[in-house]
Amino acid sequence: MLDEKLIVAGFGGQGVMLTGQLLSYCATNKDINTLWFPSYGPETRGGTANCSVTISDETVNSPVISKPDSLMIFNKPSLAKFMPKLKKDGNLVVNASLVKDLDFREDVNVYEIEANDIALKLGNLKAANMVMLGAYLAITKIFTNKEIVAVMKEKFTGEKAQFIDLNKQALEAGKKAVETSA
Amino acid sequence: MAKVLMKGNEAMALAAIKAGADAFYGYPITPQNELPEYMSKHMKEHGRVFLQSESEVAAINMIYGAAGAGARVITSSSSPGIALKQEGISYMAGAELPAVIVNVMRGGPGLGGIQPSQGDYKQITRGGGNGDYYLYSLAPESLQEAVDLIKESFDIADYFRNPVMIAVDGLIGQMMEPVDFELETPKWDLPKKTWATDGNQKGRDKNIINSLYLDPNDLEKHDLKLKKKYDEMKRDHQRYELINMDKADIAIVAFGSTARVCRTSIQLLEEEGINCGMIRPITIYPFPSKAFDEIPKSVKDLLVVEMNTGQMIDDVKIVNEGKLPIHFYGRSGGIVPEAEEIVEKVKEIMGGE
Amino acid sequence: MAKTKTIYEKSNGLSDAHLSYCPGCTHGIIHKLVAECLVELDVLDRTIGISSVGCSALNYDFFSCDMQQAAHGRAPAVATGIKRVKPDSIVFTYQGDGDLASIGIAEAIHAAHRGENVTIVFVNNAIYGMTGGQMAPTTLIGQKTTTSPDGREEAHSGLPLKISEMMATIPGATYIERVSVHNPKHVIKAKKALKKAFEIQKNKQGFTLIEFISTCPVNWGMKPKDAVDWAVDNMIPYYPLGVFKDKTNEEAN
Numbered sequence: 001m002l003d004e005k006l007i008v009a010g011f012g013g014q015g016v017m018l019t020g021q022l023l024s025y026c027a028t029n030k031d032i033n034t035l036w037f038p039s040y041g042p043e044t045r046g047g048t049a050n051c052s053v054t055i056s057d058e059t060v061n062s063p064v065i066s067k068p069d070s071l072m073i074f075n076k077p078s079l080a081k082f083m084p085k086l087k088k089d090g091n092l093v094v095n096a097s098l099v100k101d102l103d104f105r106e107d108v109n110v111y112e113i114e115a116n117d118i119a120l121k122l123g124n125l126k127a128a129n130m131v132m133l134g135a136y137l138a139i140t141k142i143f144t145n146k147e148i149v150a151v152m153k154e155k156f157t158g159e160k161a162q163f164i165d166l167n168k169q170a171l172e173a174g175k176k177a178v179e180t181s182a
Numbered sequence: 183m184a185k186v187l188m189k190g191n192e193a194m195a196l197a198a199i200k201a202g203a204d205a206f207y208g209y210p211i212t213p214q215n216e217l218p219e220y221m222s223k224h225m226k227e228h229g230r231v232f233l234q235s236e237s238e239v240a241a242i243n244m245i246y247g248a249a250g251a252g253a254r255v256i257t258s259s260s261s262p263g264i265a266l267k268q269e270g271i272s273y274m275a276g277a278e279l280p281a282v283i284v285n286v287m288r289g290g291p292g293l294g295g296i297q298p299s300q301g302d303y304k305q306i307t308r309g310g311g312n313g314d315y316y317l318y319s320l321a322p323e324s325l326q327e328a329v330d331l332i333k334e335s336f337d338i339a340d341y342f343r344n345p346v347m348i349a350v351d352g353l354i355g356q357m358m359e360p361v362d363f364e365l366e367t368p369k370w371d372l373p374k375k376t377w378a379t380d381g382n383q384k385g386r387d388k389n390i391i392n393s394l395y396l397d398p399n400d401l402e403k404h405d406l407k408l409k410k411k412y413d414e415m416k417r418d419h420q421r422y423e424l425i426n427m428d429k430a431d432i433a434i435v436a437f438g439s440t441a442r443v444c445r446t447s448i449q450l451l452e453e454e455g456i457n458c459g460m461i462r463p464i465t466i467y468p469f470p471s472k473a474f475d476e477i478p479k480s481v482k483d484l485l486v487v488e489m490n491t492g493q494m495i496d497d498v499k500i501v502n503e504g505k506l507p508i509h510f511y512g513r514s515g516g517i518v519p520e521a522e523e524i525v526e527k528v529k530e531i532m533g534g535e
Numbered sequence: 536m537a538k539t540k541t542i543y544e545k546s547n548g549l550s551d552a553h554l555s556y557c558p559g560c561t562h563g564i565i566h567k568l569v570a571e572c573l574v575e576l577d578v579l580d581r582t583i584g585i586s587s588v589g590c591s592a593l594n595y596d597f598f599s600c601d602m603q604q605a606a607h608g609r610a611p612a613v614a615t616g617i618k619r620v621k622p623d624s625i626v627f628t629y630q631g632d633g634d635l636a637s638i639g640i641a642e643a644i645h646a647a648h649r650g651e652n653v654t655i656v657f658v659n660n661a662i663y664g665m666t667g668g669q670m671a672p673t674t675l676i677g678q679k680t681t682t683s684p685d686g687r688e689e690a691h692s693g694l695p696l697k698i699s700e701m702m703a704t705i706p707g708a709t710y711i712e713r714v715s716v717h718n719p720k721h722v723i724k725a726k727k728a729l730k731k732a733f734e735i736q737k738n739k740q741g742f743t744l745i746e747f748i749s750t751c752p753v754n755w756g757m758k759p760k761d762a763v764d765w766a767v768d769n770m771i772p773y774y775p776l777g778v779f780k781d782k783t784n785e786e787a788n
């Protein structure tokens with residue numbers, strides 16, 4: 001049974017919110033229950049931002065995720081804030097380009113993804129969130145990259161459409177990063 | 183139609199458009215900004231009116247004017263802004279004008295904070311402004327319920343010729359959930375608005391929209407006429423949901439997004455073999471007293487859970503009439519309780535017996 | 536903006552609290568000027584400031600004088616209340632264009648009308664900053680905001696409100712000037728205007744308002760440098776700088 005609770009956290013402007021939303025859009029397309037809830041307000045301007053995503057075959061009740069199954073972490077303050085909440089044996093996907101030399105919990109599965117470096121190699125730092133998402137999907141297998149790209153084609157219209165190809169590559173690169181590190 | 187994933191504030195705006203809202207007037211305030219922002223983009227496409235007012239005071243009086251002219255109108259705000267609207271709301275109840283008012287609550291008092299809260303419970307359920315009046319007040323727990331209730335709320339407002347309050351909080355406003363906009367919602371039998379000052383006096387006497395009655399006898403008569411409406415709301419239009427009550431040993435009373443958190447608590451308790459039920463008021467005015475008549479004998483305690491320091495608990499005390507011990511658990515200031523905190527409270531109550 | 540920032544040193548009128556403004560936002564410079572004027576006029580310890588509701592709502596932490604936080608738009612009323620019971624204090628409000636020109640216009644007008652001996656620091660950035668970029672009464676025609684997604688249209692929202700010009704028509708007002716802080720030269724000019732306003736208050740000569748043309752790079756969707764250029768190219772032509780009323784001068788003549 002699918003019942004995944006994920007928190008995505010980082011700086012505002014790293015695409016944290018969008019990363020979570022893509023998962024919820026994908027769930028909606030597949031008629032799977034989902035709930036997305038963002039941190040909001042002025043503190044997210046330049047400060048840290050996060051969103052909670054629940055994807056479940058069951059009805060989603062509490063919007064608050066007290067014990068996430070997975071974390072996608074884009075910066076150090078977010079690691080400090082959310083790592084203690086992660087479930088035992090949960091997935092901790094960190095952007096290792098920014099979160100370095102830190103003690104990770106030993107009772108969780110840590111995936112260190114050099115997301116910024118990988119994105120830069122692809123030609124655009126902004127795709128780092130998609131590298132992370134690709135890694136997360138490779139680990140959890142909740143959705144395929146193809147399904148996420150289909151959502152992008154729906155949502156990224158106008159000027160944003162040009163980024164779909166880059167994002168697709170970034171998702172694949174994230175997947176590869178997990179496969180090679182495993 | 184397939185479900186669409188939308189942010190609560192935007193979903194509520196679209197629901198209002200679907201319900202045939204002719205005009206939206208409002209003023210920016212967090213955490214409800216996406217509602218007017220959505221309206222500013224989409225009301226025009228439908229040939230409807232969107233206007234950002236200079237203040238909440240102006241917004242509610244624009245609502246007064248347009249409602250008096252027979253239009254279907256909606257405004258939205260958050261706690262401090264709703265506080266400013268109270269004068270206009272009282273005038274609307276006095277002049278018997280229908281409107282839908284969305285309150286996406288945040289922490290108070292004063293400027294308070296911007297995170298989710300249910301701190302306006304008393305203000306909402308006691309009228310809020312001067313005089314003897316109430317608002318039919320709905321407290322949805324999910325986006326689907328919010329959308330369905332908003333669609334229906336325009337009819338309810340028209341039926342009673344009284345403002346309807348949609349009481350949600352920053353959680354509902356900011357979250358995204360899949361919503362089906364085409365679900366059938368009840369349609370109320372509505373008479374024509376023959377009372378409206380619509381500028382079309384052909385074939386009728388002149389109309390006046392007014393809340394002034396200088397003769398105490400007239401005002402008393404008017405107050406009693408209003409009271410009849412509130413009595414009808416209480417008698418025929420209470421709404422609530424009973425969850426897991428059949429064999430419950432303890433019952434939570436919670437509304438809105440707090441009730442959702444409590445649903446998870448109930449599941450967690452069930453895993454530990456504890457039977458916990460819930461009474462979920464959907465109307466917070468009228469308060470669903472009838473739900474309390476249905477409490478099974480197995481229930482030994484009531485636990486009121488709110489995102490404030492204890493406001494609905496007074497209504498529970500009134501309808502409970504001293505029968506069951508009443509406990510309280512609340513978080514305020516914008517903190518949403520976690521399901522585990524409520525589980526602990528339930529266990530503490532049950533262990534104490 | 537790093538260039539202009541280094542010109543100034545931190546004033547005693549500011550506390551040690553970190554200013555919570557976005558990078559490149561000119562709110563910071565205006566704070567500096569207010570603080571410096573209060574120090575230079577040696578009135579800091581008898582000053583009471585009023586924070587309004589907007590991005591500057593938290594500036595009760597930033598100024599080192601006594602501060603009160605007021606409801607949205609009501610700062611001039613709060614200032615009036617204070618000044619009438621503490622006539623020897625120096626009282627200023629710090630208000631954005633949403634706070635003053637929209638919801639609080641009545642309080643601003645009536646404070647001027649009564650000739651309250653207070654100073655209004657009015658920050659015009661043509662948008663609502665705090666709430667995420669909605670239209671303000673001062674938003675320019677064609678300017679896109681989250682509640683004017685196709686750009687402000689005159690037929691729908693009227694023409695942008697010129698607060699200084701309007702306040703200058705109020706008989707009770709003493710001194711009204713509009714300034715800008717887009718370059719060091721104008722910062723110096725702006726400080727002179729503000730100091731004059733506080734001097735007038737110190738001399739009990741009545742109501743003063745200084746309007747600052749300011750930027751909101753975040754909600755304008757611009758880099759800080761581009762925002763300053765946009766203010767110069769678009770705001771100043773519509774909101775000309777200068778003195779709109781000076782009763783002290785009239786009296787001298």
Ligand SMILES: Cc1ncc(C[n+]2csc(CCOP(=O)(O)OP(=O)(O)O)c2C)c(N)n1
Binds near residue numbers: 607634666
């Ligand atoms: C009664 C009330 N209505 C609305 C708000 C929400 N609100 C907070 S700040 C603000 C406007 C901010 O704009 P402005 O005054 O231009 O200042 P800026 O943030 O741009 O500096 C509004 C509408 C509020 N706090 N209280």
Ligand code: SF4
Binds near residue numbers: 557751
């Ligand atoms: S939102 Fe705009 S006005 Fe507010 S601090 Fe940021 S740049 Fe300045």
